[in-house]
Amino acid sequence: MRPFDYQRAERLEHAAQLAADDDTMALAGGTNLIDLMKLQVETPQTLVDIGRLSLGEIADEGDGLRIGALASNTATAAHARVRSDYPVLARAILAGATQQLRNKATTGGNLCQRTRCYYFTNIDQPCNKREPGTGCGAIDGIAKLHAVLGTSPHCIATYPGDMAVALAALDATVEIAGDSHERSVPVREFHRLPGDTPERDNVLEAGEIITSVTLPAPVGGTQIYRKVRERSSYAFALCSVAAVIDMADNRFTRADLAFGGLAHKPWHDPRIADLLVGSEPSPALFDKAADLLLEDARGYGENDFKIPLARRTLTAVLCEATGVEA
Amino acid sequence: MPITINDTPHDLPDDPRVSLLDFLRSHAGLTGTKKGCDHGQCGACTVLVNGVRINSCLSLAVTHDGDEVTTIEGLGSPVSPSEMQQAFLRHDGFQCGYCTPGQICSATAMLKEIAAGWPSDATDDLEASPKLTGEEIRERMSGNLCRCGAYANIVAAIRDVAGENA
Structure with missing residues (x-):
């Protein structure tokens, strides 16, 4: 690990001021950042420890719920209201990592976690995300974990997390603060596509810190998080689907879906809900939904399997939610 | 401090x-x-x-x-091992022993987590108290690898301690 200055932030404004420097990074749970510092993928000159700020509360916000940026993944998944009102979020968190990691990992840190692309985490390899202009080793390389939607000629990395996929289905909002401003960003717009600036994972600017995530009033319905991975615990998603689905008179009244493991961000395509809502569930309809999802999908050899896998995972979730036989 | x-x-x-x-x-x-x-x-x-x-x-x-x-x-110590340490000995919950301190710390905390009602990916009903099934133990211990493959005996040791406390 490269040497760095360690600073403890006493107040949020202090943290934001320090974090405004390009060579400074904020440390929360550290389960991803410290690992990347050991690998010298991240080499901050200053680490500002925000772990003792009062940002860990989970509290009612109107009919919704505000989850503090420093609430641990464990605390969120075990929270009574998350379990009863937003079960897809609890399921997504519990499907990721291990208990030891979830005990330390935070809401804000989870949103900011970086890709597990093998070229990104190996400093001997080219990577436009880690070192812009060096090329992408994954295109034409080892790309099993990689994206099939929204890729660019510069980067085919995936956002690796589960929690944010559920937050995207739930249409949650990320609350952000800077030294002298606050703003809210829908979680569906928080992560970016790589385009020609893959070094930027999300819309956070220098000096901005996530303070909380707010969930809208609960909508009920059937909530499912289905994660396909290479072993049954402690593995990243090859493909995942977070679904909040409601029916009336055998027609969809709600079909909020988000997808993990397929893109540089939790994938949400509003055309899928437009197609499903008002229609009677059927295998033919589910096929049309998958056609929409995967219209522009492109495989890179090793990850070609993700295209049919995404279709089957989406179909399985819709069948489970509606009782239709595939 | x-x-x-x-x-x-x-x-x-x-x-x-x-x-x-x-x-x-x-x-x-x-x-x-x-x-x-x-x-x-x-x-x-x-x-x-x-x-x-x-x-x-x-x-x-x-x-x-x-x-x-x-x-x-x-x-615990060699003269006064904890309940979990004794159970690992009784059930032969290791071979080389390298992962064992981590396994025992993890298992000790894990039983408290179940008692506190924290759910896991193996919990069927998110709103009910989790039950200490083999599936739950394996999922909750998935962050502790054992390259000797002593998993079956590790699960037996944990079940033994949990049973005594039940």
């Missing part, structure tokens, strides 16, 4: 790069906690911080001022 390890206060290191794991082993002389992968993947470094299990390799020692850390040495 110092860091307290197994009820003994220690001064924090000057170098902020020192992981909690390296601090325990090299500074505090407590070599029971093991370094396996050093990347949070194997769980050999699992310790309890304020009663909660974490990977000590992925935490900087300087962030732990005022914290109470419990390592395998704090759970």
